[in-house]
Amino acid sequence: MYRDLLADATFHHLLLAFDSDLADAARERRCACCGGALHSASYPRKPRGRLCRLGPEHDRRFSFCCAVDGCRSRLTPPSLRFLGRKVYFAAIVVLIATLRHGVTTSRMEGLSQAVGVDRRTVERWRVWWRERFPATPFWQMARAMFMPPIDHQHLPASLLARFAGDGADRLVALLRFLGPVTAGRVPAR
Numbered sequence: 001m002y003r004d005l006l007a008d009a010t011f012h013h014l015l016l017a018f019d020s021d022l023a024d025a026a027r028e029r030r031c032a033c034c035g036g037a038l039h040s041a042s043y044p045r046k047p048r049g050r051l052c053r054l055g056p057e058h059d060r061r062f063s064f065c066c067a068v069d070g071c072r073s074r075l076t077p078p079s080l081r082f083l084g085r086k087v088y089f090a091a092i093v094v095l096i097a098t099l100r101h102g103v104t105t106s107r108m109e110g111l112s113q114a115v116g117v118d119r120r121t122v123e124r125w126r127v128w129w130r131e132r133f134p135a136t137p138f139w140q141m142a143r144a145m146f147m148p149p150i151d152h153q154h155l156p157a158s159l160l161a162r163f164a165g166d167g168a169d170r171l172v173a174l175l176r177f178l179g180p181v182t183a184g185r186v187p188a189r
């Protein structure tokens, strides 16, 4: 059950390990603007909805800043934990939106209550998944990988169903797949 997964520190450690690997890979590629070295410029983030106690290392979003004067571009690598600026943990934004279409509304409500998400937030996520996500440049490219095509009306459940394995495997695979949506490169000026 997904609620157990969110309460399992091992699951959170796994996601952190993936994020750490993605950050290392981004750093090795150096600054995309000028080729300069990247310095760590992580920032504090405390996403809501994680159902267990975690150490302070879980409250940082990996990010880098170019070391070259006059460039100083910021690069934030993909993440399996933080979905853009959303204040909730990425897995929650996937799972609650999934349960909305799934089995029963009571399961969705049970998880929403455990995590403390209100209906308006759930509704915003629904709009994001059905309207904004399909319009992203990432999805415009990535959608071609799926045959038959993904039904946008049932995102993210329709996407989650295409990954193999048990519930946890699928969720991790989907979060990895979504990584590029979460990354960003911002010039200093």
Ligand SMILES: [Zn+2]
Residues within 6 Å of the ligand: 031, 032, 033, 034, 035, 036, 066, 067, 068, 071, 072, 073
């Ligand atoms: Zn640079």
